[in-house]
Amino acid sequence: MTSSQDQKKAGVGPFVLSIDAMGGDRGPATVVAGIADSAVKNPDIRFILHGPAAELEKLVAKRKGLAEVCEIRDATGVVSMDDKPSQVMRNGKNTSMWSALDSVRNGEATVAVSCGNTGALMALSMIRLRKLPGVNRPAIAILWPSRNPQGFNVMLDVGADIRADALDLLQYAQMGASYARNGLALKVPRVGLLNVGTEEHKGRSELKEAHELISKAAPGSGFEFVGFVEGGDIPGKRADVIVTDGFTGNVALKTGEGTASLIGDLLKEAFAYSFLSRLASLLALTSLRRLKKRIDPRRVNGGVFLGLNGTVVKSHGSADATGVSAAVKLAFKLAQIGFTDKLAARVASTAVPSHDADAIGSKDGTTQ
């Protein structure tokens, strides 16, 4: 186990991931099954697994070879889905979530993965990892199936904060572009700002202001700004990165998921209708599986918290072993390319004057 090595450097393995074993809807057995899958596929991954040691040791022992790449850290407390972030911030010190973040805080790992309560995870990440110099509001970015060649677009913020002013939106553009560059291998990502129309005079005042700020910043920040985009462009091909506030982004994400799920169920119903349609569905099985694989949310399981001293991957609470393994894969990729340092460098190089290193954690409201 090499967890004590300094994990800040990119490109040389093994890479240590810090895993919160608790807090998911399906319990720690599912998390252990997921990391075991990942361990088999990527011999360069090492894990620090946080949770009740006695229980985790048994689960890990059942998976061949896992114990050799997995260190267990005892943490008996569990953050539940109903816990309020403020409670967890006050009383969460003995939880597996807190412990998992602290392994990133103290440099044992650069990326943490948790299936737990999103609000609590973001609140704890803010106090344990702290915001990157110059960042006012961290954001949660997700990958959205799209018509672009890379198959996915980045969208942020999908719910870290319900507010975002013009400067926050500029930082989301920079962080989202950095994520697309590193996570989707796009050299010059195209960034769009979500609005209710593409004309420049439309929308709320902070969006017009953000339009101006992002336009000016784009040439020096390694991305192309395509201007305002609409809801239909989130799964579209006009932009690779969609920037919006966490309220709108969260509603859009859940609307898209709900719509896809409704269509999936109606499709099943349509095929179950008659003997002929059931026969057709048998023949169509491979085609439908191919489609399902393309848009399967488990394959892109993982919102990424951006703007912190460390990267946190939030897996879906209901993730099964395949979902956990996908989140681990994403975390591994981000650790491998040294994403945390790259993002920090990018934000620092493009920080606007009033939000320099002195301004960590402050909120002065200026946007110049």
Added chain:
Amino acid sequence: MTSSQDQKKAGVGPFVLSIDAMGGDRGPATVVAGIADSAVKNPDIRFILHGPAAELEKLVAKRKGLAEVCEIRDATGVVSMDDKPSQVMRNGKNTSMWSALDSVRNGEATVAVSCGNTGALMALSMIRLRKLPGVNRPAIAILWPSRNPQGFNVMLDVGADIRADALDLLQYAQMGASYARNGLALKVPRVGLLNVGTEEHKGRSELKEAHELISKAAPGSGFEFVGFVEGGDIPGKRADVIVTDGFTGNVALKTGEGTASLIGDLLKEAFAYSFLSRLASLLALTSLRRLKKRIDPRRVNGGVFLGLNGTVVKSHGSADATGVSAAVKLAFKLAQIGFTDKLAARVASTAVPSHDADAIGSKDGTTQ
């Protein structure tokens, strides 16, 4: 032709609809084809058709029996998709859109239908029809395919105004419930307020305030308030009416449409992949058609402008004849049940004290 009769009474036909023949992407021939379809299906519909008379007369003459139920009003100007609402308000007097709204204004018809520029149509509707007593912001409501037995949920506002305060959201709840009661035949519609979580402490301050106002108003307003709902509930079954501001609603609507369209295209791709899958798609054709029919946006074509002295149905700009006919069907249904009067009575009976008849068009910002 009976267009001069008073159209304010419900229940007795024929019913006159005022149709803007111009402004749609496919031109007046498509609009005439659509109303001709509707005329065949519903002998109780009469039309006043607005646009360049010479052109419209030729188009109407081609459709057997249409001339007998359709009066043409000459209007040579056309509002294009690129015209700014402010320009149209100043210089739009000779347009077919203006003329179509004036037939509702002067009582010849109770419902107008247009495929034209949404922003201009809303702006003109505000000045020509004026807001209902007590209404601060009119809203655009649409029907969204859902898991509910009635097959659709009502969502508003999807883009009349990018802002909405707590009182506006209360009025949207009342107007949306009235639309669901009359348009979807639900006795006690369930109303949900869109937010990023269902817990009462979540979300923006105006949403918490609106939650309180709607809770108090529900018992006397003939609807049930189910509290906060999330994006996934828009196509879901927790509520029949989803209330939100026009910015969020517009993004959600376009995200849902874009997601459905992406899945449709991926489905086609999946079935075109191999010989076997193409064979399967032939067998599955009926099933897929059944699904398509269930969620075909043309079948529920028509956003409805609520909160005005008169009802305006906004058909999609790219609507084909089937789409126009669906919008006409919706307009006819609303005319038949006397929806304009029912909505006005409902809003008046539940108006909060500070927004009584004196307050038309004013915005005092109070919410008590």
